[in-house]
Amino acid sequence: MVEWHFSPKEPYSFEATIRRLVRFDKMLYRYRNGLLYRTLWLKDRPVTICLEWEAGQIRVQAEESLSEQECEILKGTIRRMFSLDVELQPFYDCMKKEPDLAPIIESRRGLHLVLDPTLYECLIKTIISQQLNLSFAGKLVHRLVKFAGDSLVFQGEELPVFPAPDQVARLNVEDLQKLSFNRRKAEYVIDLSRDIVEGKLDLDSLKQLPNEEVIERLVALRGVGRWTVECILLFGMGRTNLLPAADIGLRNALKKVYGLNHQPTEAEVRQWGERWSPWRSYVTFYLWDYLSNG
The missing domain is CATH 1.10.340.30 (Hypothetical protein; domain 2)
Known part of the structure; x- marks a missing residue:
């Protein structure tokens, strides 16, 4: 067994991030007694990882016997998947100028994207x-x-x-x-x-x-x-400034946020999105979460 400890960029809410992840991917991710685990491909073979939040760090265990090179590959995959190097404080500072969105963003403080492993x-x-x-x-x-x-x-x-x-x-x-x-x-x-x-x-x-x-x-x-x-x-890539303006879920969320009597057009979404750069991906992600949870 190998074990690592990762310190994510703060603010980071493991609880909020995992809650959404498990809700929408119950099949590939399992969550039991504070432990999150799933299988990943490591080159040409699958391995199982287990994650736990412990004293401000993410503790990761893998039961399989791994080479030094495999360990480095796996550690890189985990850092990327769980967005451990994405610092969201500049995002929160940026969104303070958006009075309609700011409360939604702040209530989800620390929620990070979890990327697919491949x-x-x-x-x-x-x-x-x-x-x-x-x-x-x-x-x-x-x-x-x-x-x-x-x-x-x-x-x-x-x-x-x-x-x-x-x-x-x-x-x-x-x-x-x-x-x-x-x-x-x-x-x-x-x-x-x-x-x-x-x-x-x-x-x-x-x-x-x-x-x-x-x-x-x-x-x-x-x-x-x-x-x-x-x-x-x-x-898949974790790009932070992506705006899927045609997405129905995003447009429905914006309709709800702004109290509109019509679903905003793709052009309207892109116009609003100009103000959210360079964090349009996270605005989108938080609005999806808002739509599904209120």
């Missing part, structure tokens, strides 16, 4: 979620993981492992249709997985590119629109 997982979950409500999208993700993925046993409990690209690439459309995927979405999921396996699509090569270039490259792929790429930039 861009592949983020891409597939986002493709599945297109034009679906969160509940049904979650069911489809669950079915895909159970059907195509493996599992690990941790402290007597079987934990699912999100499938690797080659595991999904081996499927056919009919396999996913049996899981209630429509044919077109099944094709997108399988074809993108095959592109990755065959080396036609390298998601990691996009990490250093600016937002608009990532959008330009990915929307050229079948089944990938701007909203999908914006979600990847947000929940």
Whole structure:
């Protein structure tokens, strides 16, 4: 077993961050008695990590035997996933000038984005979620993981492992249709997985590119629109100044905040968003949380 302690940039609320995470990803994350755990891919094998908040730090344990190189990779993944190096005080200072938004932001002080561990997982979950409500999208993700993925046993409990690209690439459309995927979405999921396996699509090569270039490259792929790429930039890469202005949830939240009698247009959202830079991703994220929790 290996163990590390991480000190996140303050303010950081592990409780608020985990509460939202577990609510919307009950399948891949498990939370028991103050311990959060899930499986992650480490190069070509899955491992289980366990996280706990302890005296202002996040304590992380992994039961597997890991090499020094694997430890460094895993530590980097955890820091990125849980946004441990994102300092939100400048965000809170910036939002004090927004009287309608400031109370919503302040009441969620310390809430951080948790990123998907790989861009592949983020891409597939986002493709599945297109034009679906969160509940049904979650069911489809669950079915895909159970059907195509493996599992690990941790402290007597079987934990699912999100499938690797080659595991999904081996499927056919009919396999996913049996899981209630429509044919077109099944094709997108399988074809993108095959592109990755065959080396036609390298998601990691996009990490250093600016937002608009990532959008330009990915929307050229079948089944990938701007909203999908914006979600990847947000929940896969952790870009802090992303504004998915066409998102229905964001627009509904703004309608509620500003007491409008109509849903704001994409253009109106972008106009407001100019005032939120360089923290538009976190404004969006906090508004989504506000819409789902009030």
